[in-house]
Amino acid sequence: MKKLYDKKYSNKIFEVLFMLEDVGQRMMNSVKDLSIRELDYAPNPSINSIGVVLVHISSLEYYYQLYTFSNKGFHPKKHKLWTIALEMDKTARQEFKEESIEFYLEIYNNVRSNTLNLFSEVDDEWLENFSINSHKNNYFEWLHVMEHQSQHLGQIYLLKRLYNYQCKTDSI
Structure with missing residues (x-):
């Protein structure tokens, strides 16, 4: 959370970023x-691994950077891997495996750093703006981005428990 105190943010922006950073810190501590x-473990082939969940979290945050700050979405060719990560399907489970935690955290930290930089350029009034084709400000x-990450943190906790349980029963 030290990164938040390195820049000056308006009150509401700081509040949003504080919540994002809190969830992000808890996620990073857990993985x-x-x-x-452990990152590649999935209880069955249709469930996403922690690695896929991590890159998905980063992908969604990056998407909302584009959507809320530039009124854009993912370009099918330019953002192909981001789109795969966002969709969390069989392709994502094949694409994102056999990678170290450093790989996933580097992606996450780069996206989050960009989020903090983008927010440093706006004020509380910006939070009241609406993106194109949206009825949400x-x-x-950005509260949705935080909520989304928090929900996936619960999924990460569950996958870690399932992995530990399976390891115990496999060794019996």
Whole structure:
């Protein structure tokens, strides 16, 4: 959270970023020591691994950077891997595996750093703006990003427990 205090943000912007950073810090603390095997674990082939969830979280935040700050979405060719990560389907499960935690955290940290930089250029009034074709303002959109990450943090906790349980029963 130290990154938040390195820049001056308006009050509401700081509040949103504080919540985002809190969830992000809890997520990073929960995954920072995971092995590739733990990151790739999925209880069955239709469930996403922690690695896929991590890149999905980054992808969604990047999408909302484009959407709320530039009124754009992902370009099918330019953002192909981001789109794959966002969709969390079979292709994502094949694409994002056998990577270290450093790989996933580098992606996440780069996206988050850009988020903090973008927010440093706007003020509380910006939160009241609406993106094109949306009935939700930027405040709502970024609370959704935080909520989304928080929900996936619960999924990460569950996958870690399932992995540990399976490892115990496999060794019996």
